[in-house]
């Protein structure tokens with residue numbers, strides 16, 4: 193129902209989750225390699241993962257744009273080309289997590305206001321939505337999906353749950 197799962201995760205799990213969002217399983221593999229080294233070049237990552245160089249670079253830059261990895265550049269003395277040395281910036285995950293929590297908190301507060309300011313009616317069929325009073329009158333108190341009568345739905349449990357989650361998040365963010 194609510195994307196509060198992030199709170200229960202460790203920093204490492206958050207890191208993997210973020211990597212997966214940004215670049216799928218390949219990004220997770222890259223992050224796992226970065227975790228075990230101080231610094232590593234794109235070519236070394238290719239050798240270890242068998243992921244194509246272009247893909248490795250694309251993912252690394254995406255992670256870099258979110259400050260999850262850092263970058264140091266040196267020049268190859270023989271070829272004159274740049275060598276990119278990548279490293280994980282795990283402390284950045286903390287900041288990412290705080291921002292995520294702030295976003296979740298805002299959503300929860302908005303949701304709580306909505307729950308508190310509406311009265312809901314529900315047909316009882318799992319998966320069908322609860323309908324606010326104003327809208328339910330338009331449907332003459334019949335579910336628009338299954339046509340069953342809409343009954344008053346007590347949302348005090350939801351309000352309680354949201355209030356608890358919000359308090360918990362506020363405490364964590366302090």
Ligand SMILES: [Zn+2]
Pocket residue numbers: 315316317320335336337338339340
């Ligand atoms: Zn229904």
